[in-house]
Amino acid sequence: MPGRRIEIAGVVQGVGFRPWVARLARAEGLAGSVYNHAAGVTIEATGPAEALDRFVARLRSEAPAAARIERIEQRSAELEAVGFAIAPSAAGARRVSVAPDRATCADCLAEMRDPGARRHRYAFTNCTACGPRFTIATDVPWDRAHTTMAAFALCADCAAEYRDEADRRYHAEPIACPACGPSLALLDVHGRPIAAADPIAVAAEELRRGGIVAVKGLGGFHLACDAGDEGAVRRLRERKRREARPLAVMVRDLDEAAALAALGPEERALLGGAERPIVLCARKADAPLAPSVAPDTNLVGLLLPYTPLHHLLLAAVERPLVMTSGNRSDEPIAVDDGEAVDRLAGIADRFLVHDRPIAARCDDSVARVIGGAPTVLRRARGWVPRAIPLPAPVEAPILGCGAQLKNTFCLAAGDQAVLGPHVGDLDRLEAFEAYGEAIDRLERFLGVRAVVVAHDLHPDFLSTRYAHTRGGTLVPVQHHHAHAAAALAEHRIEQAIALCWDGSGLGPDGAIWGGEALLVTAAAAERIATFHPVPLAGGEQAIREPWRVALALLDEAFPSAPVEALLPGIDPRAIERVRAVLAAGIAAPASHGAGRFFDAAGALILGMHRARFEGQVAMALESAAAPAVHAALPWTLRDDVLPWRIDLRPAFRALAAAKLAGASPGALAARWHETLVAVGAAVVRRARAAFGPLPAVASGGCFQNARLAGGIHDALGGGLLLHREVPPGDGGIALGQVVVAAAAIARGGG
Ligand code: ZN
Ligand code: ZN
Ligand code: FE
Numbered sequence: 001m002p003g004r005r006i007e008i009a010g011v012v013q014g015v016g017f018r019p020w021v022a023r024l025a026r027a028e029g030l031a032g033s034v035y036n037h038a039a040g041v042t043i044e045a046t047g048p049a050e051a052l053d054r055f056v057a058r059l060r061s062e063a064p065a066a067a068r069i070e071r072i073e074q075r076s077a078e079l080e081a082v083g084f085a086i087a088p089s090a091a092g093a094r095r096v097s098v099a100p101d102r103a104t105c106a107d108c109l110a111e112m113r114d115p116g117a118r119r120h121r122y123a124f125t126n127c128t129a130c131g132p133r134f135t136i137a138t139d140v141p142w143d144r145a146h147t148t149m150a151a152f153a154l155c156a157d158c159a160a161e162y163r164d165e166a167d168r169r170y171h172a173e174p175i176a177c178p179a180c181g182p183s184l185a186l187l188d189v190h191g192r193p194i195a196a197a198d199p200i201a202v203a204a205e206e207l208r209r210g211g212i213v214a215v216k217g218l219g220g221f222h223l224a225c226d227a228g229d230e231g232a233v234r235r236l237r238e239r240k241r242r243e244a245r246p247l248a249v250m251v252r253d254l255d256e257a258a259a260l261a262a263l264g265p266e267e268r269a270l271l272g273g274a275e276r277p278i279v280l281c282a283r284k285a286d287a288p289l290a291p292s293v294a295p296d297t298n299l300v301g302l303l304l305p306y307t308p309l310h311h312l313l314l315a316a317v318e319r320p321l322v323m324t325s326g327n328r329s330d331e332p333i334a335v336d337d338g339e340a341v342d343r344l345a346g347i348a349d350r351f352l353v354h355d356r357p358i359a360a361r362c363d364d365s366v367a368r369v370i371g372g373a374p375t376v377l378r379r380a381r382g383w384v385p386r387a388i389p390l391p392a393p394v395e396a397p398i399l400g401c402g403a404q405l406k407n408t409f410c411l412a413a414g415d416q417a418v419l420g421p422h423v424g425d426l427d428r429l430e431a432f433e434a435y436g437e438a439i440d441r442l443e444r445f446l447g448v449r450a451v452v453v454a455h456d457l458h459p460d461f462l463s464t465r466y467a468h469t470r471g472g473t474l475v476p477v478q479h480h481h482a483h484a485a486a487a488l489a490e491h492r493i494e495q496a497i498a499l500c501w502d503g504s505g506l507g508p509d510g511a512i513w514g515g516e517a518l519l520v521t522a523a524a525a526e527r528i529a530t531f532h533p534v535p536l537a538g539g540e541q542a543i544r545e546p547w548r549v550a551l552a553l554l555d556e557a558f559p560s561a562p563v564e565a566l567l568p569g570i571d572p573r574a575i576e577r578v579r580a581v582l583a584a585g586i587a588a589p590a591s592h593g594a595g596r597f598f599d600a601a602g603a604l605i606l607g608m609h610r611a612r613f614e615g616q617v618a619m620a621l622e623s624a625a626a627p628a629v630h631a632a633l634p635w636t637l638r639d640d641v642l643p644w645r646i647d648l649r650p651a652f653r654a655l656a657a658a659k660l661a662g663a664s665p666g667a668l669a670a671r672w673h674e675t676l677v678a679v680g681a682a683v684v685r686r687a688r689a690a691f692g693p694l695p696a697v698a699s700g701g702c703f704q705n706a707r708l709a710g711g712i713h714d715a716l717g718g719g720l721l722l723h724r725e726v727p728p729g730d731g732g733i734a735l736g737q738v739v740v741a742a743a744a745i746a747r748g749g750g
Helices: 017-027 049-061 106-112 156-163 199-208 230-240 254-260 265-272 308-317 337-344 429-446 462-470 479-491 540-544 547-557 572-584 594-606 616-624 649-660 665-691 706-715 730-746
Strands: 002-011 031-037 040-046 068-078 084-086 184-187 213-216 221-226 278-283 299-303 321-325 350-354 366-370 373-378 387-389 398-400 410-413 416-419 452-456 473-477 496-506 512-520 525-531 636-638 644-647 696-699
Touching (some): 017 031, 017 040, 017 049, 017 084, 040 049, 049 068, 106 308, 184 199, 199 221, 199 308, 199 350, 213 308, 221 230, 221 337, 254 265, 254 278, 254 299, 265 278, 265 366, 265 373, 366 706, 410 429, 410 730, 416 730, 429 462, 452 462, 452 730, 473 479, 473 730, 479 496, 479 525, 479 696, 496 594, 496 665, 540 547, 540 594, 547 594, 547 649, 594 616, 594 665, 616 665, 616 706, 644 665, 649 665, 665 696, 696 706
Parallel strands (some): 031 084, 213 350, 278 366, 525 644
Antiparallel strands (some): 002 068, 184 350, 213 221, 221 321, 278 299, 366 373, 387 416, 398 410, 410 416, 496 512, 512 525, 636 644
16 A cells, blocks of 8 residues: 655654554544654554645644654655554664653643542642653653552553543553542651641641741652741751752742743743743842842742642742752752651651652753753753754764763763763762762663763763773763863754863863863864963862952952952951962962853952852852943953963953942943953954854853853854753763764774
């Protein structure tokens, strides 16, 4: 029989796509089959030509909300078929058949709100378009038996829905209802059950009284408190030992979000999207939020409820809630009830839990609108394990181990790469264990064991040590080459001029890099420009105390500067000690890192002499920058040497003079940003003149700064490709490592 073979690429697996295709085909009276394979979904269909045309048109226009079709190709084929079937997946399909978790859909919400419905107020309502996926999967393929729902036998009503092709829960693996599914419980501070007819109402009451409640979410526990209650927020910070980092706030809906922050259409789309990340938004001056929620910044991280439990809790408590990951500072998020009670004892007053186990730790993702479009800053729930297509299939499975802080890993097999969930800073044993477990799990899901292992050049990173425990072919990858290669892969380009600006990364010369412009392909990176370096007096200590960097710059740039007036509050004896270290030139490694210059500018402009976490000072500086000031400070670029030298000392000299003349911090912070914008744009233009009209990409933690990244993007007329699906910071490094290693293996190196 004449028919067609239709190839579909995109997000088409684990989203109820094949059952939907089967329904559509049968509705059009077609025969044939649909199946998954490594590159997507293939449909073989026969029937009248008009019906086939209609079918293909409807594939495009009516696809399920969770699916994302990137490409449909069709050609004629001779087929034999009776009826329309879902065929088994093609052999050798090395791809994760599990989809990312998705926020509760509108249909399920409506059902939960309907007093006559079976699932009225049911906290585990889900369907094929929404609900838990990656966080409850214990194995592959995606099937209820391989989820933490396996222990819950379906009741007759749920089983009927599951089997009914016309039902929106047809083959919804985590399907549940009050008769057969998980249920909620409330525990006291010792983990003992508290009798409560409605645990949500009791938890809400505790929150309204200023209490702290640990809430079991999708990928781990949250700690919740009233976001408008300064006493409660301070208590949470003290107990959690989280001094300064901003806390995320969950709001009931977009209206409540709009009361707290200025939302553009992109922020609204991100907040309401199925991935449901924390979205960094511009906080309104009169937002009724406790000051301790997000000190030092005019941004606030907002998120909307993404599980039925969150919806019910937010509706009951009727106010925004701080929702921060359930851990002590820097530990991985807690997942088991027992583990949570142990580790969160002394922090939480109550535990709102349930009996559906969490199979995988997965933090909330964080996103921000930069240069007019969303960028994922922390990639975890909602994105993992969505695959990133590679330009060519890898010859053997490759693991990228990542870096150290805010780490992720990446596993490449076939023509796809999968970034693992954010596991946090690898300097803690708990985080390191969680990292190894997450790698094992993803390798199992993909059915591969990586034989090529790519790692950072830094010998002391725990990710590098992990690489050495693995064996196989080890491929060391320079940090900024990896940043740039991640951008190449994301934008599907082969060669680019890459601005790689971050805090630090080891260069092949043993120096600390981080203010680099590279002429880059996956195979090679040439350093074409860098910042004139600054010595870090005391090494790591200069990162925690940015005034040390400011002092080094001022002494070089402005020898007669009245340092005591420019760095008020710093003990003169400490200044002399640091000067002695700088003069001796030992314990003062030179750094090219753009992040260090931001720190130094923050110390000078804002008087922030200490950083409690990486990026704190730069974040405050961005917040302080006056929107209407656009004049840059002086700087120079020497291009008679390669790499070209960008010298920011004139900018520091001008900053110091302006500060002494009484300029406002807001104006100076703005001028600092405009300076770095001018530097970035000038380097790209000059590199294009020298090396040809190549695309330009930006990567590195500095490009989480929207004024900087968006500014260079605008200055180049939109000609700077920013990260979107891959984090610009070290959370994107692992993808670049894989790409560089693949190129090394392909040319027989490695
Ligand atoms: Zn749903
Ligand atoms: Zn049921
Ligand atoms: Fe980096």
